[in-house]
Amino acid sequence: MTIKLTCSDYGFECGFVINGEKSLTLIQNLRDHFENEHGIDYSVDAVIQMIVNMGHSRDSIRDK
Template sequence: MTLKLRCQDYGFECDFVLEGEKNIALLEKLREHFEEEHGIDYTREVITQMIINRGHSLESIRKE
């Protein structure tokens, strides 16, 4: 199952979009983007929660 993550969905005015298999590696790429482009060092837990808040189950994200 693939997941599309748009940076703007997480509160930034940014065109960055990530699309790929829904797993921890994708989440980690989003985390790196937030850190490198926006200077915000979210923890993996915070980003996981942000994605869950957008309607994705934790189960489906944790499958690697």
């Protein structure tokens, strides 16, 4: 299952979007973007929680 992660959905004025298979790797990419572009060092768990809050189940984000 693919997911689209849009940086602006997480409170930034930013056009960054990543699409891909829902996985920890994709979440790591978003986390790295938050750190590199916005200087915010979220934990992977924090980013997972944000995505869960957007209506995705936590189990669906685990790497297979």
